[in-house]
Amino acid sequence: MFYKYETHLHTAEVSKCAKSTAVEMVRGHYEAGYAGIIVTDHFINPDSEQWKGLSWEEQVSNFTRGYEIAKAEGDRIGLDVFFGFEYSNRPLGEDYLTYNIGKQFLLDHPEIVNLSIEEYCKLIRGVGGFISQAHPYREAWYIKSPASPKIHLVDAIEVNNGSSDDPDNFNYKAWELARANPQLIRTSGTDIHQLDHELSGLGVSGMAFKYKLRDIRHFIEALRAGDGYLIIDGKVTDREGNIVE
Ligand SMILES: [Zn+2]
Ligand SMILES: [Zn+2]
Numbered sequence: 001m002f003y004k005y006e007t008h009l010h011t012a013e014v015s016k017c018a019k020s021t022a023v024e025m026v027r028g029h030y031e032a033g034y035a036g037i038i039v040t041d042h043f044i045n046p047d048s049e050q051w052k053g054l055s056w057e058e059q060v061s062n063f064t065r066g067y068e069i070a071k072a073e074g075d076r077i078g079l080d081v082f083f084g085f086e087y088s089n090r091p092l093g094e095d096y097l098t099y100n101i102g103k104q105f106l107l108d109h110p111e112i113v114n115l116s117i118e119e120y121c122k123l124i125r126g127v128g129g130f131i132s133q134a135h136p137y138r139e140a141w142y143i144k145s146p147a148s149p150k151i152h153l154v155d156a157i158e159v160n161n162g163s164s165d166d167p168d169n170f171n172y173k174a175w176e177l178a179r180a181n182p183q184l185i186r187t188s189g190t191d192i193h194q195l196d197h198e199l200s201g202l203g204v205s206g207m208a209f210k211y212k213l214r215d216i217r218h219f220i221e222a223l224r225a226g227d228g229y230l231i232i233d234g235k236v237t238d239r240e241g242n243i244v245e
Contacts, residue, residue: 002208002236003035008189011066014041019194022070026079028195032203036080039067040097043087046113056110064103082216089117093143095134100216121153130220132156132187137173151181160232162190163200185223186239188230206231
């Protein structure tokens, strides 16, 4: 018996590239038997129209809306909803999934959007945050640099990303990187933007645990304890990718 959690999820309220709303995401994952989701919308980007002309407080409250709507619906129907985000190393386009950082910390740190990735990772991890480098070898129009994973800056890497459109290549390289650096924790996430997407739809990826998680801090404690199983193509696997359920 496993408790399943989506670790990489976008809501249409906040992520302009997403199609499903926070409420749809919550209901879908509940019906699919997940115990919880971590909402990881794309972080505030001061270069984008979406955030221009707003005070920092307004930006943060717009940014956390997707999570807050999801949380309210999750509380109502019985799905755990935790907060996270996907921070981009502008202008390179590399993405960093960030967990165990709350809204108040964001309100207190408006400089966060303009830090170098080295400064960002140091700040976040210094206050107990946890960072998994998302899809470290993805190639896409918005990623400017040839892939250069910053493994010395992060806690984990996303070895399995459900929405890599060339998974045999991109995820394969991520696995190779993880095997060469056994100190890195391995995470899996769908990067879901739309429930009925043919590739990265509901239930493709995520993490599974043999116990229920209390909160986002418990999530990273469980990962650090080595208690996380990877969900790959809808199957629960061990940290080597061998199917266990
Ligand atoms: Zn997106
Ligand atoms: Zn994403």
